[in-house]
């Protein structure tokens with residue numbers, strides 16, 4: 122984080138988008154394949170942890186007007202942007218709240234679906250434990266939680282490149298400079314003839330993947346303070 126006083130997600134806006142595979146329709150289908158009896162998606166309660174500006178829930182709330190959606194995020198600015206969209210669209214079935222998951226009050230009720238996308242890998246251990254504790258305490262008996270995470274061993278290559286960028290950036294504090302320098306470093310390494318070839322290939326692949334991503338996503342996903350695959 123460039124300014125320790127600022128939440129990085131307030132400082133640089135995260136590109137929040139609908140994520141199709143978190144939709145309750147898909148979660149219910151997967152649950153049924155496991156012999157569960159999930160709540161009908163047309164009338165269900167959905168909680169999203171670390172919802173950013175709520176773009177994911179917003180699309181669901183429009184499509185499922187009889188269902189109720191609640192989104193929680195620590196960062197104030199994305200929640201304020203999301204609330205403005207909810208108001209502009211006149212949505213009555215989506216509530217967005219700014220709250221730290223570690224201090225989340227137990228007054229949210231029970232949910233049929235809980236979503237935590239792009240969160241578990243990027244938060245410290247106590248928050249990771251709290252995500253699972255919230256799922257345990259707040260899911261209905263036939264409720265389904267979706268928690269995405271990065272996994273080893275595949276993530277070792279991502280981690281290696283991340284650590285190179287962080288080392289290179291150790292004296293840069295401005296987010297724009299950090300992302301610019303990170304890409305410059307990767308470009309240099311990707312174009313140099315490093316031995317062994319397998320190592321060079323990892324750097325080239327990561328350079329290709331990251332140069333297609335937005336600067337904001339690069340800043341939050343690759344240069345974040347925490348990146349902990351499991």
Ligand SMILES: C[S@@+](CC[C@H](N)C(=O)[O-])C[C@H]1O[C@@H](n2cnc3c(N)ncnc32)[C@H](O)[C@@H]1O
Nearest residue numbers: 130137171172173194195196220221222238239
């Ligand atoms: C990488 S973003 C992912 C946003 C969205 N879920 C997505 O996949 O596009 C992680 C989000 O988690 C939020 N977050 C991190 N720690 C949190 C905490 N302790 N309590 C609530 N939200 C938190 C951040 O503010 C940020 O908006």
